[in-house]
Amino acid sequence: MATKNLLEAVRETLHDAMASDERVFIMGEDVGARGNVFLITAGFQEEFGRERIIDTPLAEASIVGVAIGAAMAGLRPIAEIQFADFIYPAFNQIVGEAAKTRYRSAGGNSCPLVIRTPYGGGVRGALSHSVSIEALFYHVPGLKVLAPSTPADAKGLLTSAIADEDPVLFLEHKRTYRLIKGEVPEGRHTVPIGKADIARAGKDLSVITYGLMRHFAVEAAEKIAAEGIDAEVVDLRSIRPMDRETIINSATKTRRVLVVHEDNKFGGVGAEISAAIAEEALFELDAPIKRLCGPDVPAMGYAKEYEEAFMPSPERIADAMRELAQF
Amino acid sequence: MKSEPKVRASLPEGLTPERLLEMYYYMVLTRTCDDRGFALNRQGKIPFAATCQGHEAIQVGAAFALRRGVDWLVPYYRDTCMALSFGVTPREQLMCLFARKGDIFSSGRQFPNHYSVPDRQIASISSIIAAHVTHAVGIALAAKMRKQSAVVLTSFGEGSTSEGEWHEALNFAGIHKVPIVFLCENNEYAISVHQSLQMGVKNVADRAAGYGFPGVICDGTDPVQSYETVRDAVERARSGGGPTLVEAKCYRAMSHTSDDNQLTYRTPDEIEAVKTRDPIPRFENWLKERGMIDDDTIAELKAKALREVNDATDWAEAQAPPTEADLYTHVYHSGPLS
Numbered sequence: 001m002a003t004k005n006l007l008e009a010v011r012e013t014l015h016d017a018m019a020s021d022e023r024v025f026i027m028g029e030d031v032g033a034r035g036n037v038f039l040i041t042a043g044f045q046e047e048f049g050r051e052r053i054i055d056t057p058l059a060e061a062s063i064v065g066v067a068i069g070a071a072m073a074g075l076r077p078i079a080e081i082q083f084a085d086f087i088y089p090a091f092n093q094i095v096g097e098a099a100k101t102r103y104r105s106a107g108g109n110s111c112p113l114v115i116r117t118p119y120g121g122g123v124r125g126a127l128s129h130s131v132s133i134e135a136l137f138y139h140v141p142g143l144k145v146l147a148p149s150t151p152a153d154a155k156g157l158l159t160s161a162i163a164d165e166d167p168v169l170f171l172e173h174k175r176t177y178r179l180i181k182g183e184v185p186e187g188r189h190t191v192p193i194g195k196a197d198i199a200r201a202g203k204d205l206s207v208i209t210y211g212l213m214r215h216f217a218v219e220a221a222e223k224i225a226a227e228g229i230d231a232e233v234v235d236l237r238s239i240r241p242m243d244r245e246t247i248i249n250s251a252t253k254t255r256r257v258l259v260v261h262e263d264n265k266f267g268g269v270g271a272e273i274s275a276a277i278a279e280e281a282l283f284e285l286d287a288p289i290k291r292l293c294g295p296d297v298p299a300m301g302y303a304k305e306y307e308e309a310f311m312p313s314p315e316r317i318a319d320a321m322r323e324l325a326q327f
Numbered sequence: 328m329k330s331e332p333k334v335r336a337s338l339p340e341g342l343t344p345e346r347l348l349e350m351y352y353y354m355v356l357t358r359t360c361d362d363r364g365f366a367l368n369r370q371g372k373i374p375f376a377a378t379c380q381g382h383e384a385i386q387v388g389a390a391f392a393l394r395r396g397v398d399w400l401v402p403y404y405r406d407t408c409m410a411l412s413f414g415v416t417p418r419e420q421l422m423c424l425f426a427r428k429g430d431i432f433s434s435g436r437q438f439p440n441h442y443s444v445p446d447r448q449i450a451s452i453s454s455i456i457a458a459h460v461t462h463a464v465g466i467a468l469a470a471k472m473r474k475q476s477a478v479v480l481t482s483f484g485e486g487s488t489s490e491g492e493w494h495e496a497l498n499f500a501g502i503h504k505v506p507i508v509f510l511c512e513n514n515e516y517a518i519s520v521h522q523s524l525q526m527g528v529k530n531v532a533d534r535a536a537g538y539g540f541p542g543v544i545c546d547g548t549d550p551v552q553s554y555e556t557v558r559d560a561v562e563r564a565r566s567g568g569g570p571t572l573v574e575a576k577c578y579r580a581m582s583h584t585s586d587d588n589q590l591t592y593r594t595p596d597e598i599e600a601v602k603t604r605d606p607i608p609r610f611e612n613w614l615k616e617r618g619m620i621d622d623d624t625i626a627e628l629k630a631k632a633l634r635e636v637n638d639a640t641d642w643a644e645a646q647a648p649p650t651e652a653d654l655y656t657h658v659y660h661s662g663p664l665s
C-alpha cells in the first residue's frame with residue numbers, strides 16, 4: 001500500500017472511476033483546464049476530453065440540476081461545488097429534487113449522483129470558504145451525507161458513493177487534503193456507506209466525531225492516555241445513514257460520551273447523536289453527554305484569533321475529555 | 328371526395344388525415360378527462376385537479392412532433408393532453424387523480440399530472456417551479472454524450488421563466504448545444520399574476536437571444552401550427568443545431584387549479600372572451616373545411632372518449648389505496664432509512 005494524502009486519494013478515485021466506467025463524468029466550476037482549484041482533476045480533461053470533464057458556467061443550481069437529469073437518464077455524474085459555502089444556490093436541487101426523485105416517482109426514477117464539495121475551516125478561508133454544511137443536509141431523507149477523514153476512507157467511500165443508486169453529498173474537509181496522509185489500498189477499494197470506524201479503541205470515555213476532528217480527537221486521546229484516561233474515538237464517516245449501533249455500543253461500553261464537531265452546536269449533528277444515545281442508552285451513562293462544537297456564530301472569521309476561537313483543537317478536546325472523565 | 332387530392336397536398340409535412348384525426352381525438356379525450364377531474368373534485372372524491380383547457384392544441388402538437396420510444400418528455404403539471412398524446416392511458420391518468428397505490432407516476436405521492444413513465448421516457452418532476460428544466464437539460468446532455476438521436480422536450484408556463492433555475496438551464500443548454508426544445512405554454516397568468524408583472528419583455532421568446540439560440544412564437548390554440556413549430560425545433564435539435572425556445576400563446580379557460588378562483592383576479596368578461604379561442608371547436612372547423620371530419624364522426628369520437636374515461640374512472644376508483652407501509656418505500660434504493 002502506498003502512502004497518500006487525502007487529496008491524492010480523491011484524485012486517484014475519480015481517475016479510476018472515469019477510466020473504468022464510461023457513464024461517469026465530472027462537471028463543475030474550473031474542473032477542466034485548471035483541474036479544479038485544488039488541482040484534484042488536473043490533467044483529466046486532456047485524458048478524458050471536454051465532454052466528460054465539463055467546465056460549467058458559474059451556476060450552482062444547474063450544476064446539480066443538470067447532473068440530476070443526466071443521472072435520471074442513466075449516467076453517473078460527479079458534480080463539484082467549488083466550496084461548500086457556494087452550495088446554497090443548489091439547495092433546492094439537492095434537497096427539493098435529488099433527495100426526492102426516487103420517492104416522488106415511487107421508484108420509477110433514480111438519481112445516482114455524487115456531489116463533491118470541500119468544506120470546513122482551519123485554512124484561513126474567512127467567512128465564505130470555511131463553512132460546515134452537514135447539518136443543513138443530513139436532516140433530509142433520500143440523501144446520503146458522507147465525510148471521510150482518512151485517505152483510505154476517502155477512496156473507499158467515494159468509490160461506494162459513485163456506485164450508489166442514490167444521491168450522495170460527499171464532504172471533503174479542506175484541511176485534511178494535504179495535512180492527512182495514510183496508507184491507501186491499491187486497486188478498487190470500497191468502504192460501506194453507513195458504517196462508522198473505531199479510530200481508537202478505549203474504555204473510559206467515547207468521543208464521537210467525524211472529518212478533521214477525528215484526527216484532533218485521536219491526538220487528544222493519545223495525550224490524555226499518558227494521564228491514565230483511555231478514550232475511544234468513533235469516526236462516523238457516514239453522517240447519514242448514521243451507524244447508531246456503533247455509537248450506542250461505544251456509549252454503553254465507556255459510559256461517558258463527548259461529541260465533537262466543527263459545525264455550529266445548535267441543531268448540529270451532535271444533537272442527533274446525543275438524542276440517539278439518550279433514547280437508547282440513557283441509563284447506561286455515568287455522566288451527561290457533553291458536546292464540543294463550533295460556537296453559534298455565523299462563521300469563523302478571517303483573523304487568526306477568530307479561526308482559533310471557533311475551531312475545536314486537540315487541546316480543547318483533551319480538556320473536555322478530562323472534565324468528562326472526572327465527572 | 329372531390330377536393331381530397333388538393334387537401335392532402337396542402338397538409339403540413341408529417342401530418343396525414345389519420346394523424347390529424349388522432350390529434351383531434353386526444354384533444355377530446357383530454358377535455359373529457361379534465362372535466363372528469365373537476366367533477367370528481369366537486370363530488371368530494373378527489374382532493375385536487377389541475378386543468379389544461381385552452382392548452383390542448385399546443386400540447387397535442389408538441390407530442391406529435393416527437394418520436395415515441397426515442398425522444399424524452401419532461402412535462403409540467405398542466406400537460407394532460409401532452410401526456411395522453413405521448414402514451415399515458417386514461418386509466419393511468421385517473422389512477423393518479425384518485426391517488427391509488429398503483430398510480431405509476433408516484434403511487435399517490437404527488438399531486439395529479441406529475442407524470443413519470445420511465446419506460447416511455449417521461450421523466451418525473453416535482454412541483455417546484457422550473458427545477459425540472461435543469462433536469463431536462465441533463466437528460467439532453469446525456470443523449471448528446473451517448474451520441475443518441477434523442478431529443479428532449481420540456482415545458483413550463485411563462486411564470487416559470489422568472490425562476491433562476493430556468494435561466495441557468497437555458498444558459499447551460501445554449502453553451503453545450505444540447506438537443507432540447509424548451510416549450511413555454513404562455514397562458515398569461517401564473518396563478519393570479521399577469522405576465523406583465525413577470526417580465527420586462529413582451530414575449531418569452533425574446534429571452535432566447537440572451538442564450539444564443541432562436542426563440543419562436545406560435546399560436547398555441549392551433550394544433551397544426553403548434554405541431555409545425557415544435558417539429559421544426561425538434562428537427563433542429565436532432566440535427567445537432569441545439570436548443571430552441573418555443574413560445575405558444577394560449578390561455579387558461581379555468582382557474583389555476585380546483586383550489587383557485589380566477590374571479591378574484593380576472594373579470595367575467597375576460598373569462599368569457601378567452602373561451603372564444605377554444606382550440607377544440609377551432610380544430611373541428613379546420614378539419615371540416617378540409618372534409619376530414621363531419622358532425623357524425625365528431626359525435627362518435629366524443630362518445631368514444633366518454634366511454635374510455637367512464638371505464639377509466641370506474642376502474643381507477645376501485646383500485647386499492649396506498650397503505651401506511653408504502654410511506655416507507657422508495658426513500659433509498661436499499662438500506663436503512665436513517
Ligand SMILES: Cc1ncc(C[n+]2csc(CCOP(=O)(O)OP(=O)(O)O)c2C)c(N)n1
Nearest residue numbers: 405454455456483484485486487516517518
Ligand atoms: C418554486 C415554486 N414557487 C411557487 C410555486 C407555487 N406555484 C405553483 S404553480 C404557480 C404558477 C406557475 O405559473 P406558470 O409557470 O405561468 O404556469 P401555469 O400554471 O400558468 O401554466 C405557482 C406560483 C411553486 N410550485 N414552486
